[in-house]
Amino acid sequence: MLSRLASPQLEQLLPCPDPGCEGENKAKAKFCCECGRPLTSGVSRSVTPIMATAAQPPPPTAAATIPDMSTQYPPDPLHRARGCPIVTFGFGGKMCVMFPQTVQRFTSHVGYESGAPITKAMPSAVRISKLKDVVGSDQNPTVASLASFVGPVLNDSKGSTKSKKKEVLAYVDKRIEELTAALPVQEGLGVEYRHAENRVLLWRLIKTLTENDGSIGDGDKMDIAVRALVQPIEKGDENDQGNFSVPAYAQADGHQQDEDAENCERSKKVLGELEACLVKGDRSGAVEYAMQEDLWAHALILGSCVNKDVWKKVVTNFVERELSQSAGKTPRQDRLNVTGDKQALRVLYSLFAGSGAASISEFLPAATPQQRLGTPFGVSPQTQPAQATEDQLQQWRITLTLILANRTPRDTEAITSLGDILRAHGWLDAAHICYLVSPQSSLHSGIDAPHVRLTLIGAEGTTAFSDLDAYYLTELYEFALSTKQGGASSLPFLQGYKLVHAWWLADFGYLTEAQRYCEAIANAIKGYTKGSPYLHRQLLENLKEFGELCEAASGHSIGYSSLFL
Known part of the structure; x- marks a missing residue:
């Protein structure tokens, strides 16, 4: 009985295996109470004092006191021990960011110098910010473009049509100034300069359509304004061209x-x-x-x-x-023996003869008849016409001006065919100008519509939406059409693009503008009574879901249930 109930006075303390440590520990202890070094595991925890004395291991050697640091801390070629920032994105342009911080710790463990600092990566505070504040407009042109645009332009609850028209014209003027200032030097950059010039002309056409009432082809001030815009300015125009008293x-x-x-x-x-x-x-x-x-x-x-x-x-x-x-x-x-290769006169005289779209064959090089045939109206624009030179393509403005100044039956079909030729040769902005001034024969609809000539103005293909300018031009054109008497209230195919644009705004933190777009799209769908395949049920469901997310994030409700009743 006495051997089982050993008193505390008989329990023997074991010294720390580290020679430099003076700590004494109980037999059942796992770590030294003084230095924290792991104790020898070979000693049984259930030994008696007499057995513990007999089984006491010899003092450790110097080699055994220093741990193998290579096995405890393997190499880190990727520097993972330094830590890395953690970023997560939330709805409404919110960013949760945590950047790691480094702290220094001091230790006296075996294998380290006494009091030597150890640098360690530790998590820091989590910060919440807006994406538009992190990616500033000075660094990212997309943010600058989203922040400066005046949209939604049509069906905007922020202001009246009159005030919105002033904002639109001010924005277009500013954009024209920016594009004009960015024009490349004309010398040595013929094609690049022409394309940049045509883009400026496209913006000016949208401005002209917004400023003037009426429609193209009515023979009124709208036709005069468009003709004055398209007409090229050449040297010698200031001379008196109406003096016929002296024969040539x-x-x-x-x-x-x-x-x-x-x-x-x-x-x-x-x-x-x-x-x-x-x-x-x-x-x-x-x-x-x-x-x-x-x-x-x-x-x-x-x-x-x-x-x-x-x-x-x-x-x-x-x-x-x-x-x-x-x-x-x-x-x-x-x-x-008056001669000359006047493409514009050839096209005009052919129109006078009643050739219609076929008259544009005179715009192309006079080679074989098969090569001279233009794309007739109603035929897919993928038909490749004969290759024209840059000098011939530059005559598109004077050709279009002559057609607009001398209206004939079926001249809009000829303008559309002229646009098809320019489009086939890569002059997309010039082609879209031709399509915009011939809306009777140039279908403006979704990209999947048969014989469609343009969808987003100034761009083409499935990647057209990556060009924000193309979307802005199309939305401004929609507004210009709505201001005309009897014009369409909205473009059905454009509502899906507006919803994608609203998502962009929300992703960058412009929740108020995104919510206004949702309201404008809902009003456009509600006001379009003709029916369209582009206003389908999936669009309505996505719009409603996105609108509810905007309401939850902003705390402002616009009553989507009433809009869809």
Whole structure:
């Protein structure tokens, strides 16, 4: 009994195996009470004092006192011990960020110098911020673009249509200034300069459509404004082009040595004067000038497109000039053999003949008839026309101006075909300008619609939405259409793009603007009574779900249930 109930006085304490430590521990202790070193595991915990004395291990050697640090702390080539920041994103542009911090600890464990600091990575405080504040507008152009746009433009509850129109025009003016300032140097950058210039022209067209009432093709101030915008400005336009008193042949210098060069200059002047009259829509003046210069073929074509009186006058003068006895007594101006590759005049004369979309074949290089055929109206624009040179493609503005200034039946089909040629050659902005001024024959709808000419203005393909400018141009065009009498209230296919844009706004922290877009989309769907395949049930469900998330995040409700009743 006495051996089982050993008193505390008989329990023997074991010294620490570390020679430098003076700690004494109980037999059942796992670690030294003084230095914390693990005690020898070979000693049984149930030994008696006598057995413990007999089984006491010898003092450890110096080699046994230093642990193998390579086994406890393996190499860290990826520097994982330094820690890494943790970022998570939440709805409404919220960011939860934790950056690790380093702390120094001091230890006296075996294997370390006494009091040596140890650097260790530790978690720090979690901070919540907005993505738009972290990624500033100065560093990210996408954030700057989202912050500066005036959308939603149509069906916005923030203001009236009149005030919204002022905001739209101010934004468009600012964007035009930015694009104009960013134009590349014209020398050595012909194609790049033309494309940048066409993008500026596209923005100016949207401004013109917003400022003026009416529709394109009504012959009123809208047509005049669009024609003035599209007409190219060339050197020498300030000269008096309406002075027909002096024949062109009389102005030639007979003392020039190179007669071919002289005739070429005369031809350019004659055709230039004729084209200048037609650019202004002055067909009667063009007829008078053609008769003065004995250009009877031109005079007969133009006279047939004015009125009966002009046509009768041209025929009478032609008979007098060509079929009378006195015809040979006066010099003939058409002996100059007027020639020239005037693409715009060729297209216009073909329109006067009633060719419609086929007249645009005159815009292409005069090769084989198969190569000269343009894309007719109603045929898929994927049909590849003949390859044109850059100099020929640059004539699209004067060609479009002549068509707009001299309206003929089926001229919108010709404008659409002109846009198809430009589109096939990569002049997308110029092509979309042609499509916008010929809405009767250029389908503006979703990307999956048959024979669609454009969806997002200024971009093409499934990746078009990555270009924010293209989306902004389309939304502004929708607003311009809504301001016209009898215009469509909204573009159905654009509502899905608006919802994606609202998600972008919410992701960057612009919750108020995103919620306004939700309300504008809901009002557009509710007000569109014709029905459209683009206003499907899935769009409504996604809109409702996104709107509820915006309400929960912002705490502001706009009553989606009433909008969808």
